[in-house]
Amino acid sequence: MREISAETITNTIARLAIEACCILPATTYAAMAAARAAEPSPAGRDALDQLMQNAVIARSSMSPICQDTGLAVVFAEIGQDVHIVGGNFEDAVNRGIAKGYTEGYLRKSSVAEPLFERKNTGDNTPAVLHVRMVPGDHIRLKLAPKGAGSENKGALYMLVPADGIEGVKNAVLETVRHAGASPCPPMVVGVGIGGNMEKACLCAKIACARGIDTHNQDKRYADLEDELLALVNRLGTGPQGLGGKNTAFKVNIEFCPTHIASLPVAVNINCNAARHAEAVI
């Protein structure tokens, strides 16, 4: 049994929130530079130039890359030999969100209730928290702020087994085509295949927050990631939707077991920054 204080969790979450919102992952910057070199569309090249300049300014001044610092999506893996002391886990995470979003001058974009008053909670809490219990005595925290421009363009397709691989391709292409300029392309496309309704969506979100320098470990799905990326980049959407050959930087797939009668496909779109930061405590 290893003790971890609630305060350590709070401070780690606060640090990750600021880091994720202000520092563009190096892999994303490299993808922007590669896209800039290959993009035939002048408007597309101009947009990529601005995004790269923006990343440099944001990092040097620790300002948010984007004003929409999102809902704070937190993936937590808690080792079953960890004993959390000095408070409960969920409160510790939310205190960290409030601290990071306040001290980092990040935008508070969370409303307490969706339909009637839509009153802002004032500190960007609560986090959208996904917890897994895992072996070991550490806690792994991943924070992936998610703005609404991209989140609003996601979709769930409850396909049937006969729809097969073609059905999956159509679902991804239709979602990306319909998203247009709103998710600030070049985007990162997260695809969750299998499970049931909510599991497919969770897989898509995990895929969205996975590094763009990774592939699915199953070669068949890794190949499908590359094939889908090539197809998406033929849609013509281009950087900022102004037309071009770089509509997405990466398609990431996560899959899981499903029902004999089901083929759920969830497509969760991330913006060009695909913000995320993680830590192990």
Next chain:
Amino acid sequence: MAQHHLATPLAKDDIKKLRIGDLVYITGTIYAARDAAHKRMDECLDKNMPLPADLTGQIIYYVGPSPAKPGQAIGSAGPTTSGRMDAYTPRLLRLGLAGMIGKGNRSRQVMDAIRENTCVYLAATGGAGALIAQCIKKYTVLAWPELGTEAFAAMEVENFPVTVVADCWGGDLYEEGQKAYRSI
């Protein structure tokens, strides 16, 4: 692809020169309003009450900035998705609003209103909020401060770079620009 330097308020002759794909650098006062402020403006018009500013010839920027740090005029301030304001926009264009800055497709009704009222729709780079903030010299909330980042505000901008995505001649860059590179 022409370049233009324009000062607000815009004259109809300025707007008629603009074509999709043109780059425009805007200087002067523009107004920040997004979802909640549009709903409030619509309610004002329903009740025959004045809007927080005279929008004749003016530009609305769809933005909800992040908080300013000490010494900054504004935090990061890139465009938000315009389509969410579609329901309110034709009414404002008929009342004299000259243009909007945002990102993403507009409805048929908005595109028609842009053409019929000689207006323009401009796109700023989504995700470049820290860069765009450098063009914003002053940010003053004019109405509904309780809406926080969604309050109605005046912004003093200098050489704010935007691209014409819908012109008053019926041009739509999202359609035309993408068609050129579509191979599927």
